[in-house]
Amino acid sequence: MLVPIFNLKLNQKINPRMMTIGKFDGVHPCLTAATQAGKVFIHNPHTRAQRPVAHRLSQSAQDSDISLLNINQAVTCLTAGTLGPNTTGDTLLVGSQTNLLAYDVHDNADVFYREVTDGANAIVLGKLGDISNPLAIIGGNCALQGFDYEGNDHFWTVTGDNVRSLMLCDFTGDGKNELLVGSEDFDIRVFREDELVSEMTENETVTSLCHMHGSRFGYALANGTVGVYDRTARYWRIKSKNHAMSIHAFDLNADGVVELITGWSNGKIDARSDHTGEVIFKDNLSSSVAGVVEGDYRLDGQKQLICASIEGEVRGYLPASKDLKGNLMDSSAEQNLIRELSQRRQNLLLELHNYEEHAEGVSETNSRMGVIPANTQLQIALSVRPATEAQKAHVELCISTPNETIIRAVLIFAEGIFEGESHVVHPSSQNLSGCVRVPIVPPKDIPVDLHIKAFVGGKTSTQFHVFEITRQLPRFSMYDITVDSSAAPPSGKVTFSINDRPQRVVMWLNQNFLLPEGVSSPDVSFTSLRGRGMLSISMASNGQITLRTDDIDLAGDLVQSLAIFLAIEDLSAEADFPGYFEELRTTLTEVDELHSVHQKLTASMADHSNYIRNMLVQAEDARLMGDMTMMKKRYRELYDLNRDLINEYKIRSNNHNALLACLKSVNQAIQRAGRLRVGKPKNQVISACRDAIKSNNLNALFRIMRAGTASS
């Protein structure tokens, strides 16, 4: 059995996912993590000599091995590593909602300090693509930005939603690193510099990514799922009721292949085989895990796996020695094998017993046993239901039995369309029948596998047959082909040309929409069941396709889905979404206003702080002079001032949040304009839009969004 080789109590809280190891003097690895009160602590047990106290760094009073770094802002991410070309030690990078700090711990000096308006939710340090210097890449609200050691940004692009996790690895196998981005819209996107090369859709916010080996990487979602991908194919995944706080790749059983180490919110740590997900080791910390890292913490040339809890409990594990034969759990593997085989035997015996009893025939027609005709088969139908007075518009799943048996309950397990992972329909005993209709309202246009379990039996049964059936809900199921002719036609549209037969487009329509009879022509119109108006698709004889809708997201989804179906690599398009563009214009002016308010508020805050300093000195002077009335007066004024300051802070904070929201929607607009194109034209649109925003040329921005290029 594998046991930790060291155990530490740091007496510092550790913020989840904000922990790293850095060799700041180039030799000694130091555990570094963000803690409460906007501080970062550095644990350095190796050099116990006194270090000078200056600038940001101060020694902790409780523990001489710990130095505290004052950031004065809530830390959102941190990492450490080689950034500059001629530095001996690692650079520490600390991100907050507004700034990125690069800091040289050894020399106790800032390397750079940059304002980042989109915030830094996640950070990764390393080389990307052909860019010569290592970059500190941060992911914020829909934006990605990479800085070199001088603080210049060499990399910028947008992504679909707030970034939550980043990772660098050679995904395509071209010898250069790609950037993997996990975001709140459940997507993992792969960027070769600013070109999007792959996109994998998961079913929850992607909270962590970690490189395993080659093109294989691990991921964790906010709903307790962890798993491993190889390129775009998912190898395995498991789901727990706890949340995965941190994942890391480490070869714990010393077999030459890394395992996926997961630290969970209940304090559990487990190591899973990279190709099966089987648990080969587990241990428990007393509180939620905050981070999992590796480093040679004992300076003996061996790397240890280091796990820390949010309460500052730290454990280190060495890879298993050879005599454990890869068996890291406490009870012997042989015993477990026998237990498992016996369990399988028992299951088979039970099943056999079931068939034997069944063959003997059911003598008594005991309805409680749940006797049903042997040829009972469930009929399942999906159909689109427009809104009625009693019910919202939905997709209806109708499950029925062909005979007098009843359906006691229906369980549907599906990802991403229900609040939890399942939806249950359980009619009351008076309303039992052979038919159950389940309304489904998928919140997003994604294809979903519905795993249906129906309990079938008699009205008074206590035992039911469980029918298990899987059906796929097509991607664009919330669109009804019947069109209200009186409705105004959409003003937004996107036009592009393809070199394919109309029949292929018809095939795509039949696969991706819920069409009762199917269609034979690519010219069709739908009504959105989410109340977003009409959608019409038409194809001219020259292969030009026009999608008319006011929903720019839908247009983007359709373009992407069609491009994948027809295997189109590059697709340029012309687009116009007057309503949306108008909205964007307003947002952009709002951004300007918010910026100026922000500057004004910052100035007045500085004034106030000066005033407070003066007031305090005056009040204390009065106290020393024994002038109590004056002192009271000053302190009362100070109190009032303080209240004003707090109010002002609230205004500032509201202003800041509004600004963030606006910036996010601007970034999203660029992303949306990009999604109307595929491949190179897409990247061109994104970078051209960014340049237009940088130079504050709004007209150019809208021209690019419409035409796909700046020049015209």
Next chain:
Amino acid sequence: MKMEIYLNRVDYMQVGVTSQKTMRLLPALGKKATQKVAIADHNGIVTCFGMKKGEAVPVFKTLPGQKIVRMDLGGTVGTPQEKIFVCCGSQVRGFTKKGKQFLTFEANLTETINAMHVSGTDLFVCASYIYNHYCDCKDQDYYLSGDKINDITCLSSENLTRLIPVLACQDRVLRVLQGSELAYEIEVPGPPSVLELYNKDEEEEILYGTTDGKIGLVQIGEHSAATKWEMDNDKKKGGILCIDTYDIIGDGVNDILVGRDDGTIEVYGFDSNSEPTLRFEHVLSESVTSIQGGCVGKESYDEVLTATYTGWVTGLTTEPQKAEAGHGDVVRMSKEIQSKVEALRTELEQLQLKVMQGREKYQQNAQSSTAVSAVPIFSINDKFTLCQDDASYSLTLEVQTAIDHLLLQSDVPIDLLDVDKNSAVVSFSECDSEQPNGNFLLATYRCQANTTRLELKVRSIEGQYGTLQAYITPRLQPKTCQVRQYQIKPLSLHQRTHSIDQDRPMNRLSLVGQFSFAEIHSWVVFCLPEVPEKTPAGDCITFCFQNTFLGTQLESTYCKGEVHFRSDNISTISILSDVLSKEATKKKINLNISYDINDNSVSHTLKMIHPKLEYQLLLARKVQLIDALKELQVHEGNADFLIPEYRSILDESANLLEEYKKQPAHLERLYGMITDLFIDKFKFKGQNVKAKVSSLLEILDNYDLNSLLEFFCEA
């Protein structure tokens, strides 16, 4: 000084599903020889085996039959007790140690036997409420118990003039009998589930275990008993299913071996001051149904032998694990195991083939239009009990094979709480609590592989009643599910007690009408937990209850045509009055309802709530401060500048947080009950004060007992 013991787990074999107390070790023949194991299962098979070189070698195995629920050993007094007795249905069967059946005895009870004790030529059997004593298979004594009998044992000692049978009854008493009469009752702190003689030589002391996990020792006399010690269940482990005494530590004193329904196996030793202390603990993944100390695996190595719900016979042996002994041994052991694994694999292959044929046949059958499909019922071991400590229900489900998923449905508002040791992924589904389906809770549990046992916690609200249903689907082909129902009663948080404190100010509710004794009893069963289903003997009966959350009391006394409830909690009376009048209307029975409301009872109840409320408020306030104080501590580098009160919060922060976590929503529940109390007080005065509830909540937010009392008086 404490002696440490290390026991290593060894799995011996697996039989079918087993009931409580169905495995015994036969007496050893020589001084050092290993013992044979006899075990009986739900398939009706009695298996007897011994261990030879790590292999289970069967001595005999009987043919399948009716489900066996108990096993005991017997024999002529003074000789080794090596005859095996089992009971199934209303029959008792006896086997010699060689497997020859020498006795088939039909007890002629209408119900099935669920407890049995054998002593010489005396046979004691119990069905749910009935006790019967036979001597040489001839009827001797008979007794009808007031509540369900869970277990029986019998004392015989030179100091006693006669055999003394003791019944463990569900209503928290041990009943000591004399012939067909009750000699006296012993009150115990929980519903007793198992009885065992403490010392097999001087049989005057009895160990009992309760369904809520408590253990105690009582000394039984002919006319009275004395409690020696009681052990609480502070750690909230499972209920006790089996107990044995055996000197496994080897200090010359018998230790107590305990098996629980959450899979825990414990060994308690005794200090110099004769207090039992926990010496060893091991947790299996399923209920431990039988336990006994002895020697099975290898000569001269003592062990604790257990049987589990799914029929695993497992030893915890003092023999050191071979893997630790050295490299030479490892190889040898691998060989043994290898042959075992190979044998299993071949068997599996053959089974797989048979199963494939079975599946095919089943599929063919599905083509036929006349055939029907029915699948045999799989066995579920379930328990739905009220936990006194946190006033919530615990539901445990155990299936003989792995559970695939579970659906929970309830037609009453209840809260489902997370249980840490559960690994299943829970998902709550949107409910349409409005008609027509009336669901208040729909939740699915998708289980991880190899989960055979699930534990859930449910919090109910008094006054809201209905049914909780669990649909259990195991990972077994053809896939089926079974539904189990659990009643959430109107006074769901009440628990039976032995007596109530008569000095408290009481409210009275009396109902008079044309109803029979059986009818009124069924109403009481409907309203309150832990009341026996069967109508009690006699004309008149009194039951006492305690509210596990507030500590208020209820006494119900009823006979034909008349029922009286007395409680210091006005809300309890209000709920009873509402439910009973509704029930009577349903049955078209005219009720004459009268109240005797004591206004002092309300302030009495509020004063009872006061310490709980104050404690919770203080706790909540302290917990709220912890993070801020910790931040200050980090900022300043130490906590010396804080006032002592804050420093102590920092010092105790871990305990405070744990305490706070243990009682989720405690404050909200207290607020809810105070609000009910307020509404009910004025309901009896004919006033509707629902409009004033918001001002009540305001007072609670700035809580002070006197202003609350005043508000209750004034409003």
